[in-house]
Amino acid sequence: MGALRQIGAIVAKDLAAELHTREILSAMFVFAVLALVIFSFALDLEGAAGRAAAPGVLWTTIAFSGTLGLSRSLAREQQTAGISGLLLAAEDRAVIFAGKALGSFLLMLIVEAVLLPLGTVLLGVNLLRLELGLIVLLGTLGYATVGTLIAAIAVNTRAREVMLPILLLPLLIPLLIGAVQATAGLLEGLRLAEVGVWVRLLVVYDLLMAAVALLTFESVVEV
Amino acid sequence: MKRQWWDWGLAIASVGIFLTALGMVFLYAPREATMGEIQRIFYFHVASAWIGFFAFFVTFLTGVIYLITSQRRWDVLSLSSAEVGLAFITMTVITGSLWARPVWGTYWTWEPRLTISAVQWLLYVAYVMLRTSTLSQERVARFAAVYGIVAFVTVPLSWFAIRWWRTIHPEILSGGEMAITPRMLHTLLVSLAAFTALYVTLLRQRALLERDRDRLAALQARWVAEGDIGDV
Incomplete structure (x- = not known):
């Protein structure tokens, strides 16, 4: 079976499992909405304050709700011994990694597809723009890549739900700075080319992390 | 890895260089014109920052070697370097804040190097927490090696991201606000040597401690297996 078909099979398996239970998606949704509402109360986000804080609020919400999804996605493999099955079925560890990362990426995109219109309503800024979609895509891709690698580590530690954010968030700092700055620039009415330096940072981050993750994932899942 | 006679020599030498550096900082280096005495913290601040970064690089490098060879000694070095590096980077942040207070008027500012x-x-901190959070030693070694590699790769990216974001740090070596005299340079170089010697000494002692722990664990395992310590 070709590598692409194997990756497709893993993604299809993850999405099918999620459609049956919807436990990850519903948890991420509820958490994202909660975060938006709590930010609005805590920072008193109305009018100008909402517009100024929107990029930070958006990416913090994505970052925190993402850890919920990653944590569950790998914990599910662990509980059902699915990871052993995957390790037996797929020759190449890179295929398993790509499949799991792509699955988490898609789940996060589904949540973001709701988060962006919701943020538009609650924060009073237009988050539904094509250029902004590109930034969200790049940011989420990098997040899912690093997140999948770190979740595979965290799931084997004693306090896995605690370890995941502690390990993951410091690694995401360049990604978050780039995504927040690019989003802020676009919301101020700059064009995509004018936030080019941040877009390039996101692209470099995504590529570099994908390379490192593909090279090291094998050491993480070895039993 | 065994204790050697030169372990003592290393420790004594680093104490010696350190005292020399301390003397130079207070007696040999001139008083800086605008910042005054507070600038003297600069020598140890820069030296500990350098070691903090260098120790991180050692953790990265030994992590890569460990993943290739699976030899325990590389993992021990990786772990030791991270723990010692944490102490140095903590010192960097603290001395940086102490310096920033009189010079910039605030303990903390989101300046790139800080x-x-x-x-x-x-x-x-995440690396050290990971080391203590799982049961199997071989597994934690692999996880930590991978984490050390990923973490090291993100540092230059963070650096550029933060730098593009904002900068107000004095550009010391590229002729910014603070001009550096030859005496200042000598003091800085001796401070760097002192911190490097101290790092090597601590790294070595931490690695030896880990070796002793391994031996203790092996003895305990034997004791459990045989129901008796036997001849140690």
Whole structure:
């Protein structure tokens, strides 16, 4: 079976499992909405304050709700011994990694597809723009890549739900700075080319992390 | 890895160089014109920042070697370097804040070098927490090696991201606000030597401690297996 078909099979398996239970998606949704509402109360986000804080609020919400999804996605493999099955079925560890990362990426995109219109309503800024979609895509891709690698580590530690954010968030700092700055620039009415330096940072981050993750994932899942 | 006679020599030498550096900082280096006495913290601040970063690089490098060879001694070095590096980076952040207070009028500011030190500190802490959070030693070694590699790769990216974001740090070596005299340079170089010697000594002692722990664990395992310590 070709590598692409194997990756497709893993993604299809993850999405099918999620459609049956919807436990990850519903948890991420509820958490994202909660975060938006709590930010609005805590920072008193109305009018100008909402517009100024929107990029930070958006990416913090994505970052925190993402850890919920990653944590569950790998914990599910662990509980059902699915990871052993995957390790037996797929020759190449890179295929398993790509499949799991792509699955988490898609789940996060589904949540973001709701988060962006919701943020538009609650924060009073237009988050539904094509250029902004590109930034969200790049940011989420990098997040899912690093997140999948770190979740595979965290799931084997004693306090896995605690370890995941502690390990993951410091690694995401360049990604978050780039995504927040690019989003802020676009919301101020700059064009995509004018936030080019941040877009390039996101692209470099995504590529570099994908390379490192593909090279090291094998050491993480070895039993 | 065994204790050697030169372990003592190493420790004594680093104490010696350190005292020399301390003397130079207070007696040999001139008083800086605008910042005054507070600038003297600069020598140890820069030296500990350098070691903080260098120790991180050692953790990265030994992590790569460990993943290739699976030899325990590389993992021991990786772990030791991270723990010792955490101490140095903590010192960098503290001395940086003490310096920033009189010079910039605030203990903390989101200045690039201060910020990257804080980011490195968080990465080190996460690494050390990971080391203590799983049961199997062989497994934790692999996880930590991977984490050390990923963490090291993100540091330059964080650096550029923060730098593009903001900068107000004095550009010391590229002729910014603070001009550096030959005496200042000598003091800085001796401070760097002192901190490097101290790092090597601590790294070595930490690695030896880990070796002793391994031996203790092996003896305990034997004791459990045989129901008796036997001849140790």
